[in-house]
Amino acid sequence: MDVLRRELTLFFIAMGFFTRIPMPVWVKVDADNLNKASRYFGLIGILVGAMSALVYKLSLHVLPTSISIILAMIVGVVVTGAFHEDGLVDTADGFGGGWGVADKLKIMKDSCIGTYGAVTLLLSMILKYMLLLELALYDPEFVIVALILGHCLSRVLAASIIYTDTYVSEGEGSKSKPLAQNQTANELIILLVTAVLALWLSGLGSAILIAASLFLLRWILVTLFRRQIGGYTGDTLGAAQQVSELVFYMLLLGSLA
Template structure:
């Protein structure tokens, strides 16, 4: 139990800016095993967003409360996944071959593709969440609590089915780049899908469907362009899946 708790804290320490106990060790081999708790970390991120939203919406309009909730989740994660999305946009948009894509993605500077992609991603999530909260607060709460864990499960799924595209990489993402075992994938899956109980059956099915589409399409793109994935690819997949979940819930409302 102590080992699992340590792995959970390692995941928190790596994927967020939240403090962890001093006794937690960050050995590279442990970091690889800690990825099983990435969806569970999403619970914490989603709860933080919900807490800020519920506090803000008491005295502020819904659209401002949504912005503050988004800002809280970005602050907690240190824009970890948003940065991956921007880098992936730059690399896949500006690179002509595998080597160019990887080189661009590794560049710490953001280019036009990354800037435009990041702005559009944040705007789309903002509009989706404000529409979810147009009539009542519960849809926003449920969406945040579902989207953050489940979108991170999509990233874990890519880790389980693809090779790492930088075998000689020494970056901070490299130690995470290992295929999870069946047991580790089971833990991640349970943490990722359990929040679906907050949705009605139609919404849950729609959300699962869009996540499957995102995961399959992301895998196709990453294999074709890179022969595998990088840490930026995982961040990009998480961002697209998160947005797709919000849109999937909204789409079901058109049939009610």
């Protein structure tokens, strides 16, 4: 029972960290538990993706596919509180508008949205909508698989960066949530097992190619983050999630074509 309670605690911490769903009152959050909770970030992705997919599925009975996709996207944003989108915006503003590392970090912790962030967010949302719509042209039901896998794998990719890279503090005044800053091999293994099982259960024939492509994307993102600010922040992890979700949809669409 102690083991089960501990794992449930870690799951609920991950849920509270990545979504607006409230944690049970008995869950105690501390730095150590937050680091360990990163093992369940992929599972939380499945939860968010399943909620989006459910709304999409129900909407299909009374609404056009295009509107159902928009509603599914809205659910994802509402459930997470636009947590990852905010990271994408801040990263785009910081990397696009800052000159040195300190300048980039200063911009990233600013709550105001800049031109780079606004354009990046707009284009990413349009691209996500169009990719899901194109997937629906093959089979409206296929969007359900795409949403669940996309939310899961993108969070696994982003969370795995914590294991290999250095956390860069944004300094005082940062608006970021508390962040998992360290991972053990146990957390990484559970993350990867979640991703492998999700791909295997999906029955996708292109699963190995998709996994290899996402691994390459991870290397590209990590290299970019290191060159820009010397490591990762909560914002860059959010950006990694958003970018990898989009790339996953592209890979899925490409495999069908």
